[in-house]
Amino acid sequence: MRIAAPLLVIGLFVAPAAWSANRACVIEGTISVAGSSTAVKDCMEFSSDVTAEQLKSSCDAVAQASAGFGGKPGKVTLMRQCPRPASGACKGLMGRPLDAYYYGLSADAIQQKRQACETSTAVIKGGTWSDGK
Structure with a gap:
């Protein structure tokens, strides 16, 4: 029991850090x-x-956006990092510390995503396209 109590206390401090490791x-x-x-x-x-x-808030907001296009809200799965490989990725999406990975895209869709990623406006800075690996 003497050993179990300190381990329990350590576990209580380490577990939240592990749970928050999802990015x-x-x-x-x-x-x-x-x-x-x-x-x-x-x-x-x-x-x-x-x-x-x-x-959770950011992911849920994006998932709800699909409902605005006539679909159902998307299913959200939290994880440490996005699966690789992907069809492509936009690094620094909209000038933010955010990368977007896209899966199962046709060649035309990849080009459209790339163009949208790299386009800058007066308000939004474009990102950098990656092959998704």
């Missing part, structure tokens, strides 16, 4: 546009520390 989320769902449904699997990965609440 990414996969969002899977279907988007309907002009009567055509498309399966979507994307992942957001923060390149800096983020609280569990911030991660």
Whole structure:
């Protein structure tokens, strides 16, 4: 029992750190546009520390966005990092410490994502495209 108590105390401090180690989320769902449904699997990965609440809030907001396109809210899975390889990735999405990974895209869709990633406006800084590895 003497050994168990200190281990329990250590566990109480270490466990929250392990739980907060998630910096990414996969969002899977279907988007309907002009009567055509498309399966979507994307992942957001923060390149800096983020609280569990911030991660969940950000991921849930993106998942809910698919409902605005006529689909159901996407399914969110939290994880340490986005799965690799991906079809492609936008590093520093919108000038933020956030990388977006895209999966199962056609060649045309990859080019569209790349163009959107790299485009800068007066308000939003473009990101850097990566092959998703």
